Amino acid sequence: MIKTGCPYCGVGCGLVAEVRDGRLTAVRGDEEHPVNRGRTCRKPLALPEASRSGDRALTPLLRASQDERFRDASWDEALGHVAVRLQRYRPEEIAFYISGQLLTEDYYAVSKLAKGHLGTNNVDSNSRLCMSSAVAAYDATFGADGPPPAYDDIELASTILLLGSNTSACHPILWGRIRAAQEAGATLIVVDPRRTDSAAVADLHLQIRPGTDLALLNAMVAPHELAGEWDAARAADVCGVPAVAIERAARAFADSEASLAMWSMGANQSVEGVAINRALLNLCVVTGQIGRPGAGPFSLTGQPNAMGGRETGGLAHLLPGYRKVVREDHRAEVEAHWGLPTGSIDPKPGLPATDLFEALEDGRVKVVWVVATNPAVSMPDAERVRNALRNAELVIVQDAYHPTETGALAHVLLPSAQWPEKAGTSVNSERRIQLMRAAIDPPGQARADWRIFAALAQRMGFDGFGWNDAAEVYDEFAALTKGRPCDQSGVSHARLQSGSIQWPCRSAQDPGTARLYTDGRFPSDTGKPKLAAAQPGHPADPPDADFPLVLTTGRIASQWHTMTRTAKAPDLVAAEPEPFLELHPEDAKRAWLKDGQLARVTSRRGAVTLKVRLDETLRPGTAFAPFHWGALHAPAGHGGVNDLTHSSTDPVSRQPGLKATAIRVEPVTAR
Ligand code: SF4
Numbered sequence: 001m002i003k004t005g006c007p008y009c010g011v012g013c014g015l016v017a018e019v020r021d022g023r024l025t026a027v028r029g030d031e032e033h034p035v036n037r038g039r040t041c042r043k044p045l046a047l048p049e050a051s052r053s054g055d056r057a058l059t060p061l062l063r064a065s066q067d068e069r070f071r072d073a074s075w076d077e078a079l080g081h082v083a084v085r086l087q088r089y090r091p092e093e094i095a096f097y098i099s100g101q102l103l104t105e106d107y108y109a110v111s112k113l114a115k116g117h118l119g120t121n122n123v124d125s126n127s128r129l130c131m132s133s134a135v136a137a138y139d140a141t142f143g144a145d146g147p148p149p150a151y152d153d154i155e156l157a158s159t160i161l162l163l164g165s166n167t168s169a170c171h172p173i174l175w176g177r178i179r180a181a182q183e184a185g186a187t188l189i190v191v192d193p194r195r196t197d198s199a200a201v202a203d204l205h206l207q208i209r210p211g212t213d214l215a216l217l218n219a220m221v222a223p224h225e226l227a228g229e230w231d232a233a234r235a236a237d238v239c240g241v242p243a244v245a246i247e248r249a250a251r252a253f254a255d256s257e258a259s260l261a262m263w264s265m266g267a268n269q270s271v272e273g274v275a276i277n278r279a280l281l282n283l284c285v286v287t288g289q290i291g292r293p294g295a296g297p298f299s300l301t302g303q304p305n306a307m308g309g310r311e312t313g314g315l316a317h318l319l320p321g322y323r324k325v326v327r328e329d330h331r332a333e334v335e336a337h338w339g340l341p342t343g344s345i346d347p348k349p350g351l352p353a354t355d356l357f358e359a360l361e362d363g364r365v366k367v368v369w370v371v372a373t374n375p376a377v378s379m380p381d382a383e384r385v386r387n388a389l390r391n392a393e394l395v396i397v398q399d400a401y402h403p404t405e406t407g408a409l410a411h412v413l414l415p416s417a418q419w420p421e422k423a424g425t426s427v428n429s430e431r432r433i434q435l436m437r438a439a440i441d442p443p444g445q446a447r448a449d450w451r452i453f454a455a456l457a458q459r460m461g462f463d464g465f466g467w468n469d470a471a472e473v474y475d476e477f478a479a480l481t482k483g484r485p486c487d488q489s490g491v492s493h494a495r496l497q498s499g500s501i502q503w504p505c506r507s508a509q510d511p512g513t514a515r516l517y518t519d520g521r522f523p524s525d526t527g528k529p530k531l532a533a534a535q536p537g538h539p540a541d542p543p544d545a546d547f548p549l550v551l552t553t554g555r556i557a558s559q560w561h562t563m564t565r566t567a568k569a570p571d572l573v574a575a576e577p578e579p580f581l582e583l584h585p586e587d588a589k590r591a592w593l594k595d596g597q598l599a600r601v602t603s604r605r606g607a608v609t610l611k612v613r614l615d616e617t618l619r620p621g622t623a624f625a626p627f628h629w630g631a632l633h634a635p636a637g638h639g640g641v642n643d644l645t646h647s648s649t650d651p652v653s654r655q656p657g658l659k660a661t662a663i664r665v666e667p668v669t670a671r
Contacts, residue, residue, distance in 0.1 A: 002439040003030055005426050006044045007101065007419035008560050010301030011035060011171050012428025014500075015044055017420050017439040024048045024420065024440050034500070035151060035428065041172035043560055046569030047419070051440070053568040057402035057415035058444025066390060066409055075445060075455070082412060083459045085394050086367065091119035091346065093366040095356050098314060099373035100127045100303025103424030103436055105473040106449035107305070107312040109465070110371065111320060113453045115313065116338045117462040121325050121350030122365065124316040126373045127306040128353040129380075129656060130265065133273030134299035135310055136653040140274070141281045141531065143524030144485035145310055145322055148516035149260060149296035150430045150502065154178055156294030159187045159256035161249070163213065163280065164266015164659075168197040169557040171264070171300055178262075187256065189249050191216065192266060193552060194582075194624055195617035204249055208239040210550045210622055211660050214272055214536040215239055217279035220250040224286045226279075226533045238536070240619070254287040258294025265302060265554065271657035273650040275534035285529045291517040300429050307427035311486045311503075312477060316350030320477060321484040325349050337480050339464055352654035353379065354647045361388035369396040371449060372416065376405035377562040377630030380656045381605050382642040398452060401564050405630045416449050417442035418565075424450070424470045425496065427503075431513075433491055434500035482506075485523050540648035540657050543621070547603065547662035549587060551623045553641055554659075559628040567633050579629040579638065581610035583665065584618040591665045598668040601625075601644060603661050608639035609668055623663065 006013040014033025018026040027047050031038035060078035061070035073081070086094060096114050098107070114123045138145045154160070154177045167175040175198065182188045182203070190202035191213065199205040208216055212235075219235035221227045232250070236243035253259045261284055267276045281297050289295040301307055313319040313334075323330035331345040338344075351359055357379060359365040368389070379385040389395055389409040397410035400418035407413055420439040427433050442448075447455075450473055457465040467473045471493035481503075482489040490505040490512075501512040521527050543550055558575035560566045567573060581599055583591075593599050595614040600607055601623075610625060618624065630640040645661045 002420070002437050004420050004437045004439065005304070005434045006040070007304050008043045009171055010303055010306055010429045011173050012304065012426065012432055012434060013040055013173050014434070015040065019439050022440055024051050035432070036173045039173055039176060042558060042572065043566060046566070046572050050565040050568040051418070055401050055403070056443050057399055057413060057446060059415060060445065061402070061413035063411055066411065070413065078412060078414060079456050079459050082396060082456060086118065086460070089367055092122065093364070094118055094120045095122035095351065095360065095365045095367065096369045096371065097353065097356060097373065097375060098123065098125045098371045100125060100130060100301070100306035100309050101372040102309070102449055103305060103422070103426055103470070104308035104312055104477065105424040105470045106453070107309050107314045108320060108473055108477040109450035109453040111313040112338060112464065113457045113462070115319065115325070115345055116334070116340055117457060117460070119344070119346055121316055121346050121348065122356060123314065123350055124353045124356055125309050125314045126353070126375070126378060127303060127309050128315060128654065129269070129378065129658065130302040131268055131299060131306055132315065132655040133268040133270070133277050133650055133653040135315070136274045137277030137281055141278055141529050142517070142522045146431060146485060146516060147298050147429055148290060149298045150514040151177065152514065153260055153294050153296060153298070154181050157181060157186055157258050157260040158294065159189065159252050159259040161189045161191070161253055161259065161261045162198060163191040163261065163263040165262060165264035165300060166192065166196040166198050166554060167262070167300070170302070170555050172557060174300070187252050189252060193619055193622050204245060204252070206239070206241045206245055206249060207619060208241055209619065210552055211270065211539050212239040212536070213267060213270070213276045214279055214534060216246060217276065217283060218533070219246050220253065221279070221283055221286050226282050226286065226531055228533050228535065253283065253289065258292060259287065259289040260294060260296060260298055261289070262298045262300060264300045266659060268299070268655055269658040270660070271540045271648050271650050272534070272537050273655050274652040278532055278534060281529070282531050285531060291515070291520060293515070296515065298429070305426040307429065307431065308425065311427065311481065316352050319345070321481040322486050323484070334480065352649070354649055354654065354656055357385045357388040360392050363391065366392060367394040367396070368392055369398065370406055371398045372400070374404045374406045374562040374564060374630070376409065377640050377642060378627070380642055380645040380658055381647040382640055383606055384647070398449060400446065403632070404564055405562070405632055414452055415444060415446040416452065417446045421446070422448035422470070425474055425493070431502045432500045433488060433496065433503060435493060435496040539660055541604065541646045541660060541662045543662040547664050549621055549623050549663050549665065551603070551625060551644060551661040551663045552659045553625055553627045553645065556626045556628070559626070561628065562630050563628050563633045579610055579626065579634055579641070580613045581665070582613050582615040582618060582624040584620045584622070585614050585616050586620045587623070587665070588612060588614055592667055593665060599665045600668050601663050601665050603644035603663045605646065606639070606643035608641060608643050609637065623665070
């Protein structure tokens, strides 16, 4: 029996892994864990099937072109091949596309390899699609990234505002805590264009038109200056909800003893995602709902270690310890820590995810190393991304499974260990660092991701990668956070053996920090929050006569990302066996579609086939589809939903606006 953390969402529940004869036999919730207190959702219970599935990547594979068959290779041959190939390219021609599934130690090792030694800042993560708008907003408003509250604030809040978060499906254990708070008397307000399971039980559901969050939030801060010309009446026209409901939500949030604003992808995955995030921070600051028990702005991370990725410099503009590549002093601190000459780190930010694949498509980037993610399915405008991968001179895919839709386009496949085959740390949405313990050996020749990066670095002759274990990697990273907002210099693997710790944790005696900014001081240059008003802009992909509906995408409770792991569990697959499109009955009728019929769904970029599911609780004009299914798991010829979505991004965070795509629908038989 080994205690560890859940490898799925950013809630960061504690799990107990049962192991017999070197095999993982069962998984259950850890009753002593402060986040979930023994509970779990259904996904981790199916991990034993996923960990021993027949498509685990067991040995390095090589081939000269994407048309050839792979052949088995030794690690020595594969890493030698990669080392020789990388030396043929200029630093800016090399890119890494990594993942919030990685542990902090993996993230740190790849940041050091790429930004310190290969000289490329082209290291971006699928977290760019998940929470980069929150990162930019916290940084601009408070002077540093990082969600201020703790989960324990849920039980202390008297009003909870959930915006753009179907917490019931996407963060189920937090949802249980929110429901318990509601039952104990808290008011739950949900802002969502869909009547999700979360919205259905809210005390107040503001079912706004997709893309009108900013108008609503501006009206909620009226009459403060930040509201500009917005008030409830004007916002009601734009958002399509009654003014009285907006006023009620605003009063409930401002007047309650303690209000918590929680949000997720509905706010972040927008071309005005940073403005929406800043408006949420504005709301908390002007109403005094921050820095107190039960109060504050609380972005929820989608992935298990998106937070650790931010802290270790896993986005193209960052360096470890919330440092920025554009800051000379930050580069100098990191270079000194890494024992590198001054000027080793490029002062120019690397390419964010969408730009990275565009550059791969047009040949500016020639090599991409994809780690623990499946961009051929998960990136917006996915056919372009697949074309970019087809166009690359060298695609290295490092994954625990083979094939994936992305691995099918690789030249080099490096088999990685996954949960619970490697040790390391992970950080959840409330800044809680926990130990992910190794419970079983990796299969075949699979290795921990940080070990693969370290081996490649040593092969290329780089110093500073001689770590013996993950604890040493963590120690090196933690020392680099000293004095920084995400200070975890008081944390070590040894200390985490006795339990998880919330950063900042500045010394071995520091018990950690439940909530930030309780003294009213912020890490900005003035010591105060910098509030900024923002006006709603125009949609990036507006509906018109040809594409009259707005498609919003999201997750379902039984699946995770592109199904690489969750499709291996029959129980999870049985819960939702096929992809679907939810339509309002009026929209379906107008398109001659019935419940259960196959629809051709077309956007300005592509077309896919989905089974229609009528839902009269949707707003007419809005459609919904989960994004999980790609070519490997969707019925033959149906395609993945991200073949429809557009790649326009927020101008600051560069997070794609995945929540609003103009589409049309028609019966498949009519083609
Ligand atoms: Fe894992 Fe998230 Fe479910 Fe908790 S809520 S058990 S972290 S998937």
